[in-house]
Amino acid sequence: MAEQDPLDQARRALERAGVNVAGDDVARVAGLMAALRAANVPALASEPALVLVPGEWGKR
Amino acid sequence: METASLSVAEAGRLLRRRETTSEALTEACLARVAELEPKLNAFITLTADRALASAKQADGELARGHDRGPLHGIPVGIKDLCATKGIRTTAGSKVLEDWVPDFDAAIVTKLREAGAVSLGKLNLHEFAYGTSSANHWYGPVHNPWNLDCHPGGSSGGSGAAVASGECFAAVGSDTGGSIRIPAALCGVVGLMPTYGLVSRAGVTPLAWSLDHLGPLARTVEDAALFLNAVVGHDPADPGSVRRDAFDATAELGRDIRGVRVGVARSQFARCEPEVVAAVDAALDVLRRLGADVKEIGLPLLDAGLRLNTLSVEASAYHAQWLRECPEKYSDEVRTLLLWGLTIPGYQYVNDLRLRRQFTDEVRAAMETVDVIAMPTCERVACEIAAGDVSYRYSVLTGPWDHTGQPVISVPCGFGSGGLPVGFSLAGRPFEEAFLCRVAQAHEQATPWHTHRPPV
Numbered sequence: 001m002a003e004q005d006p007l008d009q010a011r012r013a014l015e016r017a018g019v020n021v022a023g024d025d026v027a028r029v030a031g032l033m034a035a036l037r038a039a040n041v042p043a044l045a046s047e048p049a050l051v052l053v054p055g056e057w058g059k060r
Numbered sequence: 061m062e063t064a065s066l067s068v069a070e071a072g073r074l075l076r077r078r079e080t081t082s083e084a085l086t087e088a089c090l091a092r093v094a095e096l097e098p099k100l101n102a103f104i105t106l107t108a109d110r111a112l113a114s115a116k117q118a119d120g121e122l123a124r125g126h127d128r129g130p131l132h133g134i135p136v137g138i139k140d141l142c143a144t145k146g147i148r149t150t151a152g153s154k155v156l157e158d159w160v161p162d163f164d165a166a167i168v169t170k171l172r173e174a175g176a177v178s179l180g181k182l183n184l185h186e187f188a189y190g191t192s193s194a195n196h197w198y199g200p201v202h203n204p205w206n207l208d209c210h211p212g213g214s215s216g217g218s219g220a221a222v223a224s225g226e227c228f229a230a231v232g233s234d235t236g237g238s239i240r241i242p243a244a245l246c247g248v249v250g251l252m253p254t255y256g257l258v259s260r261a262g263v264t265p266l267a268w269s270l271d272h273l274g275p276l277a278r279t280v281e282d283a284a285l286f287l288n289a290v291v292g293h294d295p296a297d298p299g300s301v302r303r304d305a306f307d308a309t310a311e312l313g314r315d316i317r318g319v320r321v322g323v324a325r326s327q328f329a330r331c332e333p334e335v336v337a338a339v340d341a342a343l344d345v346l347r348r349l350g351a352d353v354k355e356i357g358l359p360l361l362d363a364g365l366r367l368n369t370l371s372v373e374a375s376a377y378h379a380q381w382l383r384e385c386p387e388k389y390s391d392e393v394r395t396l397l398l399w400g401l402t403i404p405g406y407q408y409v410n411d412l413r414l415r416r417q418f419t420d421e422v423r424a425a426m427e428t429v430d431v432i433a434m435p436t437c438e439r440v441a442c443e444i445a446a447g448d449v450s451y452r453y454s455v456l457t458g459p460w461d462h463t464g465q466p467v468i469s470v471p472c473g474f475g476s477g478g479l480p481v482g483f484s485l486a487g488r489p490f491e492e493a494f495l496c497r498v499a500q501a502h503e504q505a506t507p508w509h510t511h512r513p514p515v
Binding site for chain 2: 016029033
């Protein structure tokens with residue numbers, strides 16, 4: 001599927017952000033996205049954490 | 061005179077006893093700069109003539125009995141992220157390579173009013189967006205303990221200049237660790253104060269809700285003295301806070317018997333063994349001094365909390381330049397900024413929710429402990445040839461910019477190749493005096509702050 005191609009994902013995301021960038025930059029951003037996913041560094045990790053700690057407003 | 065072995069406090073005493081002059085201190089620092097800059101590259105712009113003129117003025121004032129305080133006549137460095145009137149301010153970037161501001165940043169004004177002598181503008185990671193200070197446009201800063209290694213960043217010029225004796229203290233900024241990382245990797249003290257305590261007006265932002273300004277210095281006392289000189293409410297900074305009285309030196313010299321030190325043990329797990337050994341030894345020192353050291357849990361941190369607040373805010377600041385002049389960014393920083401533009405709004409909102417939760421979690425933990433201890437970086441400095449290290453140094457420091465509380469990094473030993481290791485203590489908001497007391501107790505019980513790099 002096209003959506004699963006990292007380069008295509010990066011290109012689409014950059015288009016949504018309103019920037020036209022060179023192919024090299026798309027590849028670099030795709031590479032960074034992949035590296036962050038592999039290192040579990042990105043905000044992608046935040047959603048499971050939120051699920052683990054629900055109802056934060058009610059706690060105060 | 062061997063300036064590399066003097067502290068701000070010691071130099072101040074010599075000045076007031078008329079045993080030295082600001083001009084002599086400044087000339088000694090400039091001689092050190094002339095000797096070391098070909099190796100360190102810590103400065104982007106040196107302002108030697110201005111510095112000597114300021115030093116002469118400082119000496120004249122002291123001779124007339126006009127004493128501006130502990131920084132009077134002391135040579136310091138300014139991170140080149142801070143606007144300086146009539147002096148090029150690049151932020152370590154190509155975008156601003158020709159920018160000569162017609163105003164001073166608030167912290168520059170504060171330092172001038174305190175009588176400090178600015179030697180010039182210090183090198184940094186491009187736009188402070190990175191932790192190596194391997195600046196693409198102005199060349200890499202080198203670590204004075206091993207010239208093949210990074211000094212850390214983004215305030216790498218500040219760390220290298222202070223450690224090597226090119227200046228007595230320096231301005232740093234910290235958004236994900238940029239004061240504490242170079243402090244740890246260069247073997248000096250770095251103090252990130254409470255959010256809002258030091259005005260950021262006139263300083264190129266990295267991320268508005270995370271940016272802190274603070275000192276790098278060779279001792280805890282020097283960092284506290286420096287901080288005292290630059291705090292203060294400023295309506296020009298929307299994040300600035302009002303404090304009626306502030307004195308970071310107020311508790312220096314007091315013992316730490318009974319002080320409760322929480323250890324965030326989960327943060328040790330990803331550290332190199334040499335870092336763990338040095339930080340554990342530091343905790344033993346605190347125990348011997350009477351502190352009650354105990355492990356604490358911080359569930360979100362323990363689970364590997366990572367937030368992208370910085371990335372999104374940085375991209376928001378740079379979005380227009382990214383569209384207008386993308387070629388004026390290095391590939392590394394442009395890639396990070398473009399990536400930040402792709403992070404969806406819902407994810408930023410979730411990060412803000414997590415940030416609130418983490419802050420609450422830390423606040424709750426600090427009802428049972430007085431400070432939280434942890435390694436500053438997971439490893440010692442890497443070789444510059446190793447390339448991009450964006451996430452290698454800041455994993456442990458990053459979360460603490462989000463809580464707004466003060467954190468100090470102090471030297472606690474040496475690892476492989478004689479490279480420094482630092483450990484961090486986080487305190488409650490506005491309790492810098494207490495934090496400095498604990499940090500200084502460790503410092504005075506260990507020899508680490510007396511070691512000097514071999515350059």
